[in-house]
Amino acid sequence: MQLQQPSHRLPSENVMNEPLRYHQPDVRGHFGQHGGIYVAETLMPALDELRVEYEKAIADPDFMAEYRYELKHYVGRPSPVYHAKRWSEQLGGAQIYLKREDLNHTGAHKVNNTIGQALLARRMGKKRVIAETGAGQHGVASATVAARYGLECVVYMGAEDVARQSPNVYRMKLLGATVVPVSSGSKTLKDAMNEAMRDWVTNVDSTYYIIGTCAGPHPYPMLVRDFQCVIGEEAKVQMVDLVGRQPDAVIACVGGGSNAIGIFHPYVDVPGVRLIGVEAGGDGLDTGRHAAPLTAGAKPGVLHGNRTYLMQDEDGQIIETHSISAGLDYPGVGPEHSFLKDIGRAEYVAATDKEALQAFHDLCRFEGIIPALESSHALAYAARLAPTLPKDQVLLVNLSGRGDKDIPTIAKLDGIQL
C-alpha cells in the first residue's frame, strides 16, 4: 500500500488544485532508486516513531491550524511575489518575478520547515532540539523557533562556516542557542550533519533532530518538502493574480534542495511549467571545485541516511566541495531532486561563484534587494536564461533568502574591512 501524499493533505488555499498524479515517496521513503533509510540501527526506531507521529500530526486539524497560524502571524506569510521590472528590462528578455522568501521572519525559507518540525518536537514531548547548519540560516531558524517554544537548542556548524558566516553565529547565540563548531573533515555542512547525527544517536530519547533540508533518512525528505510546499502553493495563486497564468519556468537554487522542492513540488503536475534547479558551480564544473552533483553527472551513493547523487571519488569517499555560498556547499542533494532528474521532470544546471556574485550585485543595484548568495545562484541562471526568451515569457525565481549574512563575505571580496 502506498502512503497518502502528505503534502496533498496539507490543506491549502489553492483554488487550482488538480488531482495529483505524481506520488512520492513510497512507504519506505524511496523516490525511485533514491531516498530510503540508511542509518545505524540505534536510530531506526526513532525514525519510525517520527514517521508515525508526523502522519498523525498532519491529520490533526489542530496541529495544522497552529502551523498555519504561526506562518501567518510569526513568519509573516504569505510572502509576496514581486515583478523585478527594472532588472528584467535591463536583461532585455523574459519577465522575472521573485518569490520573496527573503521577507520571512529570520530572512529565509528555512523557517517554514523549522516551525513545522518544532511543533512536531513539542508534540512528541522532546525538550531539546539539535540542528546542522551551513550558511547559518537554518541554525538561526532553529534557534528562533526553539526560543519561541521554549526548547533547548544546539546547532552544529562547520568551523569554516563559523568563520565565513559570523553574523549568523552571533545571532544564534543571541537567541539562546549553543553553537558547536565542527572541525572534522572538510569543516563544512556535511561534517556538521555528521556531528548532529552523532549527537542524535547519543541523545535519541530526549532530542529531536531538526534537519534543515530535504535530505537525510526517511521521513525527513518528505516532511521537509511538505513544510516547504507552502512556497509553491502560494505562488500558484499569486501568479494567477499577477499575470493571469502560471510561469513558463520556476527557478530555484539547490543546496540540499528544500527551497527548490518547496516551490517545485506544487508545480510538478502542472504541464508547461519548466522546473529548473541551480546548483553551485563554484570555480566552474571543469575545475572539479564545485558543489553540483546533479549537473556534473555524479554517481548515486549513500550518505547521511539516504541514497542520492553524490560527489564521490572512485573509492566511494565523499569529495570536498566548493562554493562561495556556505548553504550550497554540500556534496549530495535531496533524493527527490535526484528522482526528478531521473524522470526528466526537472532540469538541473549550475551557476559559478562569479555569476552568482554578478547577479547579487545586479539585484542590489536594479531592484534595491540584497539577496542571499545561495539565492543569487538562481538569479544568475535567470539572468542567463531571460535574454534568450521573448518579453512575454515569465520566470518565477525563488528568492530563498536575504543577503545580510553575506555582507562580510562580499565586503572582503571587495577588499573592504568592515
Next chain:
Amino acid sequence: MSRIESTMQALAAQGRQALIPFITAGDPNPGVTVGLMHALVDGGADIIELGVPFSDPMADGPVIQRASERALAHRVSLRHVLAMTAEFRKTDSKTPVVLMGYANPVEAMGYETFAKAAVEAGVDGVLTVDLPPEEAEECAAILKTHGIDLIFLLAPTTPPSRLQAVQRLARGYVYYVSLKGVTGAAHLDVDSVAAKLLELRKYISLPIGVGFGIRDAETARRVAGVADAVVIGSRLVQEVEAGEDGLAERLNSFIKGVRSAMDTARA
C-alpha cells in the same frame, strides 16, 4: 560452514567466548596493518574486525574518526583493505576477518564486484553500519551467494518487531551495540546488557557479540559472562594513536590480558 560459524562453534564447544578486536586498516599507515592483525591473533583474538576508512564516519566517536582520517591521508580505501586481507591470509588461513565500515565504499564498488573480490581476498564477513535490514535485501542475497556473512547491529533501542528481520538476514553473528551513542563513548552497564541479551536471544539464534564501551580486561570478563563475543575497538585504536613505537607488542599484550580475563569468565 563459514569460517565465522566454525570458529564460533569451536569456541562454544569449549565454553569460551570470542574475542574480536577492531583496528582501522591503514592506521597510522598502510604498512603496519597486516603485522598488527597477526599480533592480535597471537595475543588471543578469534576474529579480526578491520575498519574500512570512510570520509564521513557518522557512527564513530573522535578516536575512530581520527583513525579514519590518518588512513585516508594515505588514500587507503576498500581496495587496499581487501589487499591487506589477502596478505594476512597468506600466513593465517584460520582467523576470520570481518570488514566493518559504511555503505558507500561498497556501493561504489558494486555489491557483485565487491563480493567476488572479498571472497578472493579471504574476507569472511561484512558489517556496514548504515545498511539496516530494510535496505539490505539485495546486498544480503549477493553476499550469501558468495558465502560471505552479513553481520547486523542491534541496539538498546531495537524493538522486538525488528528482530525477526535481522534474524532472517543476519549470518555469522550479530553485534549488539551496548549503548546509545557513537564508538568510544562511556562505559557500558553490564547488567542492562545482560537483561537485553536475554530478550534478544528469544529471536536471535546466532551468537551475539557485544561492543561499544569495552575498554579493559575486567569489563571484557564481565561481558563474556553474558555474551558470546566481546568486541574491543576504540581502546585499541587509542593505542595505535599513541605512536608506532612497540605498537604490535602493546596491542599483543593488551589482548593477552583481555583473553586471560575472559577465559576465567565462566570458570
